[in-house]
Amino acid sequence: MSRTVYVLNGPNLNLLGKREPHIYGHETLADVEAQCRTLATELNLSIEFRQSNAEFQIIDWIHEARETAAAIVINPGAFTHTSIAIMDALNACKCPIFEVHISNVHRRESFRHHSYVSLTATGVMAGFGTHGYSLALRHVAQLLAKEAVNASATNKDRRVAV
Ligand code: CA2
Numbered sequence: 001m002s003r004t005v006y007v008l009n010g011p012n013l014n015l016l017g018k019r020e021p022h023i024y025g026h027e028t029l030a031d032v033e034a035q036c037r038t039l040a041t042e043l044n045l046s047i048e049f050r051q052s053n054a055e056f057q058i059i060d061w062i063h064e065a066r067e068t069a070a071a072i073v074i075n076p077g078a079f080t081h082t083s084i085a086i087m088d089a090l091n092a093c094k095c096p097i098f099e100v101h102i103s104n105v106h107r108r109e110s111f112r113h114h115s116y117v118s119l120t121a122t123g124v125m126a127g128f129g130t131h132g133y134s135l136a137l138r139h140v141a142q143l144l145a146k147e148a149v150n151a152s153a154t155n156k157d158r159r160v161a162v
Helices: 029-042 055-068 077-081 084-091 131-161
Strands: 004-009 046-051 071-075 097-101 123-126
Touching: 004 029, 004 055, 004 131, 029 046, 029 131, 046 055, 055 071, 055 084, 071 131, 097 131, 123 131
Parallel strands: 004 046, 004 071, 071 097, 097 123
Antiparallel strands: none
16 A cells, blocks of 8 residues: 655745745745655655646656655645646545645735635645645545555455455
8 A cells, every 4th residue: 555645835935034934934845854754764664756847747657646646745835726637536545635825825815715725625734834735644644644554454354355
């Protein structure tokens, strides 16, 4: 069973910590990646942490994740509010999808209140700062643990039935 989680970041998130700290805080994307990697090791997950400003690139990574990932954690940046193409790519994935926003988008401009990604996401985290990524990874680890328990119970049932 795959334990790889794709952590995908959309446009302008490479500027994290370098501008608008009153909205997005002081941590850089490299800090977020380091935190995710440390936590992933603790949770026995492997992560693919990526950022792009290009919509097609994010879509290609979602297609890659579709084949191999246990889950996708995605902060699509402003594509959240505009991209039917990213929503369609996510819709083609069977794995759980967690949408993360550093800021509470619902307290901000009305154009940030609608998310195409939320229409396909398993869960959404907004306003927890960069901690939202860690919360999402911890949740994925819990889901995988539950799946493993269920799989071993099913296998036991099969052995009894034979
Ligand atoms: O709150 C979030 O995580 C967002 O996804 C961030 C996006 C924004 O368009 C969404 O509505 C909410 C923007 C990412 C841009 O990040 C910057 C960071 C520092 C300086 C400038 C932009």
